[in-house]
Amino acid sequence: MGLPEKPSTVKRSRVVSPVIDVIDWKTFQYYPSKDLQRGVLDWKLDFHWEPLPERDRKALQSPISPIRSPVVPSGVVAIDRHYFQNTGAYDPLMSLQGGENLELSLKVWLCGGSVEILPCSRVGHIYRNRETHSPVDQEATLRNKVRIAEAWLGSFKETFYRQSPEAFSLSKTEKPDCTERLQLQRRLGCRMFHWFLANIYPELYPSECRPRFSGKLHNTGLGFCVDCQAEGDILGCAMRLAPCSDSRQQQHLKHTSRKGIHFGSPQHLCFAVRQEQVILQNCTEEGPDIHQQYWDFQENGMIVHILSGKCMEAVVQENSKDLYLRQCDGKASQLWRFDNVSSVDK
Known part of the structure; x- marks a missing residue:
């Protein structure tokens, strides 16, 4: 013993x-x-x-x-x-x-x-x-x-x-x-x-990577879509809300069953967090940093950052609506929807 x-x-x-x-x-x-x-x-x-x-x-x-x-x-x-x-x-x-x-x-x-x-x-x-x-x-x-x-x-x-x-x-x-x-x-x-x-x-993390949600990511409370408005090198770009546009490649996103949110650009970029602000970083396929890029899109419309347990929220400031992590409380600025939803059973 x-x-x-x-x-x-x-x-x-x-x-x-x-x-x-x-x-x-x-x-x-x-x-x-x-x-x-x-x-x-x-x-x-x-x-x-x-x-x-x-x-x-x-x-x-x-x-x-x-x-x-x-x-x-x-x-x-x-x-x-x-x-x-x-x-x-x-x-x-x-x-x-x-x-x-x-x-x-x-x-x-x-x-x-x-x-x-x-x-x-x-x-x-x-x-x-x-x-x-x-x-x-x-x-x-x-x-x-x-x-x-x-x-x-x-x-x-x-x-x-x-x-x-x-x-x-x-x-x-x-x-x-x-x-x-x-x-x-x-x-x-x-x-x-x-x-x-x-x-x-x-x-144990599910290994399937097929997109589960795709298209523009709408904030249902404020009526705008997630966008990166930086010019040139967009690595580190702060994500914010902008008027929705089907023609903007920067608004085309994919959320995979493996929980990453991929940005619609030739570069392999994913949603990540820096000082609680949602930004773009190179997608990580392995190692400890991969969990910084995991997001859970819940049935109630909230998007939870897996590592911190906080929710993605559109924060209105003077002339911008940037995305930050905040405690989950279900307010309208924390509710989201994608254009397209696909089954994960196939």
Whole structure:
């Protein structure tokens, strides 16, 4: 088992799990895990173990240092009792048929805590024979997943439903009531799911890049379109509103399923942020800076900057209407629409 920490060093918002070794359910043979691993999830909301990425391995101070993990496994976790209760405990409307570890992990990360695996602590576990799972158990698990998607994934629930058509069908016949969980998120000041993708598990980010929205980007409150009015070199151009014009290439934008907003010019430029002002920068395809260029176009018309969680707003100043990031409040100057909307299912 792991060594206890001194009370003064314990963070109550940490949720920790041991390494889970496998005990064969037929022979009781013990199979210890050899490599450093972390818990992850996929777009079907299934839990997996995966080898710790090389960059994370190099960042460890020692072989027994805690491992930051996107998800904890089910069944064996250690959590401060008061923190657990004050942050909503387990979802009372989820059955204990799988998925409660995902809900707990997402809630902890999004609401200010952290999730870790402790390599120096090991627990052997006898996993159930998959063949013994009844159709009733499987449907209960699926119902739990739908509940997680509706409560925690935001607009990314559509990616889950594309991967799990049976969950999509269930969500239409049995729409879950997530009022309590949504109120909990507001009380705790939780972040949105795209923060988890950008900061905790970017490998999960959907890789499809086909444009989802395109054409002119209209501000529905002020009645103008997003434009770059700089002459010559437009790198770093501050985005602002101007009268809408079909003939201006500078107003033709594409918002991809991968969340980048691409500017309509021969240069490969994307919306980015500098000191909370929306500007044009070279599009980034990889590396840590890529998340600075991720935007979530929500059903209510707001465009959320994924890394900061703030909304794009047209700010009226003397002779200009420049675009800035502001706290999301749904005012008319934060509401947008594209000319064209295309399905993301193709």
